[in-house]
Amino acid sequence: DARVTQTPRDKVTEMGQEVTMRCQPILGHNTVFWYRQTMMQGLELLAYFRNRAPLDDSGMPKDRFSAEMPDATLATLKIQPSEPRDSAVYFCASGEQGALYNEQFFGPGTRLTVL
Amino acid sequence: AQSVAQPEDQVNVAEGNPLTVKCTYSVSGNPYLFWYVQYPNRGLQFLLKYITGDNLVKGSYGFEAEFNKSQTSFHLKKPSALVSDSALYFCAVRVWKAAGNKLTFGGGTRVLVKP
Numbered sequence: 647d648a649r650v651t652q653t654p655r656d657k658v659t660e661m662g663q664e665v666t667m668r669c670q671p672i673l674g675h676n677t678v679f680w681y682r683q684t685m686m687q688g689l690e691l692l693a694y695f696r697n698r699a700p701l702d703d704s705g706m707p708k709d710r711f712s713a714e715m716p717d718a719t720l721a722t723l724k725i726q727p728s729e730p731r732d733s734a735v736y737f738c739a740s741g742e743q744g745a746l747y748n749e750q751f752f753g754p755g756t757r758l759t760v761l
Numbered sequence: 762a763q764s765v766a767q768p769e770d771q772v773n774v775a776e777g778n779p780l781t782v783k784c785t786y787s788v789s790g791n792p793y794l795f796w797y798v799q800y801p802n803r804g805l806q807f808l809l810k811y812i813t814g815d816n817l818v819k820g821s822y823g824f825e826a827e828f829n830k831s832q833t834s835f836h837l838k839k840p841s842a843l844v845s846d847s848a849l850y851f852c853a854v855r856v857w858k859a860a861g862n863k864l865t866f867g868g869g870t871r872v873l874v875k876p
Binding site: 752 | 793
């Protein structure tokens with residue numbers, strides 16, 4: 647069955663390094679979300695796209711984070727430079743038109759550890 | 762601003778007993794309410810939603826939730842819990858027709874069903 651895929655599943659890196667996380671939304675879904683999950687902050691929305699255009703990235707630290715959708719099958723979240731406080735699980739989710747009112751389908755997440 | 766509160770960090774219940782996970786919300790308009798479940802090392806999975814209509818909503822895996830406007834609550838229930846229901850449960854809210862508003866998640870409630 648159709649699933650959201652994310653790579654890598656786990657990433658360990660050193661402070662200052664660039665990190666790129668990738669997401670393949672479910673085919674036909676036109677809305678993509680990036681979330682970050684930590685014990686302290688819970689689940690936070692970082693950014694979302696509709697038809698590849700960013701609609702809201704106010705939850706994302708602008709100085710080091712960037713999110714893009716080069717095409718309809720790929721969404722990327724980049725951190726440059728990474729910091730230990732960025733350690734978290736990053737989830738991508740996708741949905742159909744009207745996804746903000748309907749269910750979102752989550753990927754398995756990328757567990758990022760910044761040393 | 763919209764917010765969601767899940768007052769219990771953890772709920773313990775014996776297998777076969779009723780399960781209730783509490784959720785209250787605060788919004789300035791008509792809410793869309795959701796429940797998601799997260800199993801270990803997995804992304805969130807949609808359980809059910811309330812948009813409008815009948816206050817009792819039935820969802821996946823035998824779960825249901827009751828929307829109570831006067832109490833601003835949307836508690837998740839299951840008549841007879843299974844060990845496999847042990848997971849992290851998230852309540853979420855989005856304001857109806859409020860363009861640009863985000864889906865806001867509660868902090869999560871960990872459910873432990875003991876045999």
